[in-house]
Amino acid sequence: MDVKDNIQNKADFPGQVHQTPGGGVLISKLDEVINWARANSLWPLVFGTSCCAIEMMSTASAKYDWSRFGFEVARATPRQADVIIIAGTIVNKMAPVLKRLYDQMPDPKYVIAMGACATSGGPFFYNTYSVVKGADHVIPVDVYIAGCPPRPEALIHALIALQNKIKAGGNIDKIHIEKQ
């Protein structure tokens, strides 16, 4: 479905607006509206450690333009970000930094592991002394993207998959972290 149709038909808006004189009346479940709002304004954190970051920049740039789906504002601080896209290899020295950034993000927060390095340690240097074999050893991951590096289309697909996950009622309790 084209994005424009989506906007015009309000296809995925979880509720009904009844036109009445003097304004509309909204009938819906509050949870669903909140999830819908969250899903359509995911702000990604700028976090790129290797080549995947270049692909992520391409996704943000004019040709692919992830602003169309509501990822307009790539924040340079975890305090204002909803989703962290792990674009690149995570090495042992980077792991505590990634953990700290994730901890500093306000709830609800989501994680996308982009590319082979972030999902499994990578296609060529997984058997080494320095690389963490997948970002899910450090923080919980919502969506994995295959590829080395994944094309911008794949990243957009993953972001839409995350949106669908949120719209389907994924509230923050679903990602349960034992805070010991």
Added chain:
Amino acid sequence: MTNDELKIKISESFPSSTFEEGTEWITMLIDSTTWKDVALELSNSLLFDFLFCVTCVDWKTHLTMVYHLRSTTQKHIVVVKAKLDRENPRIATVSDIWRTAEFHEREAYDLFGVQFIGHPDLRRLFLTDDYEGFPLRKDFEDPVNMIKL
């Protein structure tokens, strides 16, 4: 200066030096104990003012330090190789001749354990200070992170 002219010049300065054959750049093979004198000579009289690569190679029987030098004024390049003992790799530092060697040598120490005599601040560069072992050596083992192939 062409390679042949450079070779003649170097041979004049170091009559005992040997060269590798069939290389793109002039490659000197030296004894590691003479490295400091050779380096001073190369920088002073042959005008090599830019050390653009310092690396180490593990040949399992010994280590080799490889230094790539360029002259930014004369545009010639020389490669110097020095064999080191694998159990106790020691070689003089050249960080006082070319400042860039300071970090390069720290890197070589970090990953291969080469001791640079006279280095002002020889500690690890990439890895944490409490890291054990030298990961780019051929006999390096890390049972936690690495699968033995």
